[in-house]
Structures are given as structure tokens and as C-alpha cells.
Amino acid sequence: MDHEEAGRFWNDNADAWTKLARAGYDIYRDYLNTPAFLGMLPAVDGLLGLDIGCGEGHNTRLLARRGARMTAIDIAEVFIAQARQVEEREPLNIDYRVASAVDLPFANAAFDFATGFMSLMDVPETNRVLTEAWRVLKPGGFLQFSITHPCFDTPHRRNLRDANGKTYAIEVGDYFRNLDGEVTEWLFKAAPPHVKQGLRKFKTPRFTRTFSQWLNLLIDTGFLLERIEEPRPDDETVRACPGMQDAQVVAYFLHIRVRKPK
Ligand SMILES: C[S@@+](CC[C@H](N)C(=O)[O-])C[C@H]1O[C@@H](n2cnc3c(N)ncnc32)[C@H](O)[C@@H]1O
Numbered sequence: 547m548d549h550e551e552a553g554r555f556w557n558d559n560a561d562a563w564t565k566l567a568r569a570g571y572d573i574y575r576d577y578l579n580t581p582a583f584l585g586m587l588p589a590v591d592g593l594l595g596l597d598i599g600c601g602e603g604h605n606t607r608l609l610a611r612r613g614a615r616m617t618a619i620d621i622a623e624v625f626i627a628q629a630r631q632v633e634e635r636e637p638l639n640i641d642y643r644v645a646s647a648v649d650l651p652f653a654n655a656a657f658d659f660a661t662g663f664m665s666l667m668d669v670p671e672t673n674r675v676l677t678e679a680w681r682v683l684k685p686g687g688f689l690q691f692s693i694t695h696p697c698f699d700t701p702h703r704r705n706l707r708d709a710n711g712k713t714y715a716i717e718v719g720d721y722f723r724n725l726d727g728e729v730t731e732w733l734f735k736a737a738p739p740h741v742k743q744g745l746r747k748f749k750t751p752r753f754t755r756t757f758s759q760w761l762n763l764l765i766d767t768g769f770l771l772e773r774i775e776e777p778r779p780d781d782e783t784v785r786a787c788p789g790m791q792d793a794q795v796v797a798y799f800l801h802i803r804v805r806k807p808k
Pocket residue numbers: 549550552553556557575598599600601602603604605619620621622625645646647648662663664665666668669
């Protein structure tokens with residue numbers, strides 16, 4: 547499967563995704579990934595930033611509120627339309643464009659930094675995404691992105707639970723098999739049944755890479771590794787969102803920052 551075909555799946559997901567995320571059901575984003583990502587982010591005040599795979603724009607808006615001058619792209623036109631609607635209501639000077647991460651419509655060295663919140667792993671042509679991010683970054687600029695953790699979001703994965711339903715281990719397998727567009731169907735598990743009723747399930751194509759493949763692609767592109775985090779929810783967060791307890795057992799997510807040398 548190529549990026550255009552994968553993008554059509556995302557466009558079809560976009561309305562239900564936006565509705566559920568804006569209603570607060572993307573709990574891993576809101577209570578774990580985004581706070582950890584922003585905690586790791588260098589100061590962006592006054593910098594020119596590009597958000598790759600921005601979805602409905604939630605995280606792009608947070609970057610703009612930190613003072614970054616943001617451009618954001620997504621392959622799904624429905625997501626970009628949703629993001630633009632918010633921009634019209636509450637302007638933050640964000641320039642949203644429909645574009646693919648593998649073919650960025652920007653000049654070389656146009657941005658001080660680039661971000662990808664849980665998006666780079668959804669593009670099959672991983673090396674082209676990284677080469678494009680490199681190309682549009684100024685020398686000395688950084689790319690920070692989050693992905694599902696390659697070691698624990700494996701083609702085979704199963705939660706092992708105790709008698710109380712608490713996850714005590716995650717069974718992983720098939721780690722070395724690079725999935726190439728296998729489609730999984732799901733909705734945010736935090737959304738109650740009456741909210742999910744009538745919504746078409748997301749269909750997301752998966753493209754898995756091993757940990758070493760990710761790191762070697764970054765190294766081969768020419769990036770310097772700067773920071774890595776494996777965020778996990780604290781006990782207070784799990785008390786508020788018990789469904790996130792499993793993310794305390796293994797790292798569900800991987801956050802990486804790399805820099806284009808000067
Ligand atoms: C898991 S969602 C994350 C959205 C958003 N960054 C967030 O954190 O809420 C993945 C996003 O990547 C986008 N995407 C997938 N393939 C893409 C591509 N080739 N170019 C740009 N965006 C892409 C999808 O449309 C979707 O918006």
C-alpha cells in the first residue's frame with residue numbers, strides 16, 4: 547500500500563475521529579502523549595514550525611499558543627477542513643494545507659522545526675518522510691515526533707490480565723514482520739457505547755518498523771539523535787482514566803527528537 551491509498555483510509559476516518567477526539571475520548575493523546583511531547587519540546591516561541599500529519603489541528607494549535615508560527619499539513623482533506631473551521635473561529639495564524647508527508651510543498655530549509663504527533667508511523671514510505679522533513683528543515687533545525695512503540699505495538703499483541711481485569715503483561719510477537727498496510731478496525735476505547743453507536747469504526751492501515759529500522763533510517767538521513775522518551779501515565783492519571791493502566795506495564799509510545807546538523 548502506498549501513502550495515497552493509506553491517506554484515503556484516513557480521510558474516511560476523519561469525521562468520526564474529529565468528533566470523538568474533540569469530545570475528549572482520545573485519552574492517550576490528551577493525558578499522556580501530548581503533555582509528554584510538549585514537556586520534551588524545546589522553546590518554539592517565534593520559530594517557524596511545520597506540523598506533519600496534523601489531523602484536526604489540536605496539537606498544532608497548542609504549538610501556535612506557545613508562540614510558534616505554524617504551518618500544518620495532512621493528507622486527509624476532511625481533517626484539514628475541520629482544522630480550518632477552528633482557525634476561522636479562533637485564529638492563530640496557522641496555515642493548513644492538504645499535502646502528503648512524502649512530498650512536502652515547501653522550499654528547502656523553510657522551517658526551524660517540524661513535529662509529527664503520532665503520524666509518521668502511518669506513512670508507508672518511512673524513508674521518504676524523513677528525507678522530506680530533513681529537506682525542509684534549516685540547518686540546526688529539529689524534528690520531534692511520537693509513534694507507537696515499535697517494540698510493544700507489534701503485529702501480534704495481546705494484553706494478559708489478572709482476575710481483576712488488570713493488565714500485568716503484554717504478549718508481543720512477530721516483531722520482525724514489517725506490516726504493509728494491514729487494516730485494523732477500532733474506535734477510541736474511552737468512548738461509551740452510546741457515543742460510538744452509529745459511528746463507522748476507524749480503519750487504519752498499519753506499517754510497522756523495528757526499533758533499529760527507525761533509528762537507522764534517522765541516522766542514514768543524516769539526523770543527530772538528541773532525545774528519546776517512553777512516556778507512561780502516573781498513578782493519578784490512571785486513577786482518573788483506569789483504561790490507561792495498561793500503558794504503565796510497557797511503553798506504548800516512543801518520542802524522539804533529532805536535529806539536522808548546522
Ligand atoms: C493518528 S492520526 C494523528 C493526528 C494528529 N497529529 C493528532 O495527534 O491528533 C495520524 C494522522 O496522520 C495523517 N496522515 C497519514 N498519512 C499521511 C501522509 N502521507 N501525509 C500527511 N499526513 C498523513 C492522517 O490523516 C492523520 O491525521
